[in-house]
Amino acid sequence: DAGVIQSPRHEVTEMGQEVTLRCKPISGHDYLFWYRQTMMRGLELLIYFNNNVPIDDSGMPEDRFSAKMPNASFSTLKIQPSEPRDSAVYFCAVRTTASTDTQYFGPGTRLTVL
Amino acid sequence: AQSVAQPEDQVNVAEGNPLTVKCTYSVSGNPYLFWYVQYPNRGLQFLLKYITGDNLVKGSYGFEAEFNKSQTSFHLKKPSALVSDSALYFCAVRDGPGNTPLVFGKGTRLSVIA
Secondary structure, X not given: OOOOEEEOOEEEEOOOOOXXXXXXXXXXXXXXXXXXXXXXXXXXXXXXXXXXXXXXXXXXXXXXXXXEEEEOOEEEEEEOOOOHHHOEEEXXXXXXXXXXXXXXXXXXEEEEEO | OOEEEOOOOEEEEEOOOOEEEOOEEEXXXXXXXXXXXXXXXXXXXXXXXXXXXXXXXXXXXXXEEEEEXXXXXXXXEEOOOOHHHOEEEEEEEEEOOOOOOOEEOOOEEEEEEO
16 A cells, blocks of 8 residues: 555545546656445456546446546546446556656555445 | 466464465466465565476565466465464465556455364
8 A cells, every 4th residue: 555645545425526636646657546345346447647638437337437647646536417327436546757667556446436 | 378276265274283275376478476375454465476496485473385387386384373373364476577457366265263
């Protein structure tokens, strides 16, 4: 978990509400990834960025999902409107320029949509 | 396309016994192989990787993995399991060097029983 900060750690919201998940990566990264983990589907790649530019968002399940990376120090994943089936743990991960083979994960945000 | 399979959802082993968590992969080029571990309420943590060289790779916490090209396998092993090794283990692969994200397996839950 070291170096990748995610907030909030837990989020409980009601169906239809907007949810914003945040990631503050360590410095020295060039790639940033957003994953979703559920019991049924395991770990799914949603989108990833290279030097703040979105490269592949084919894993984003629906138009309700959007992600931004306005600068190298911050990224958001937004769900609007949220639905119960969006309940999952969302992870942010980075690849550093010092170790380009390995991805480092944040602690995750557990989202519950009622 | 690259893929990885973890054939066991759950592995149970007695404390002190050797453990093996299985992984097979499919790539068109040279495989870059990884093992990650996830403890409860935590993000994925890097354990070890195989890029090239010796087929037996040693990693954190006494774990090791053996690359077998003919069987396209990369099984995770430990000579003597600890209760604290109980966690969710993920195998991941990438097709050679480059900038594509890792592809993760569905994970195997390891339970070490005292």
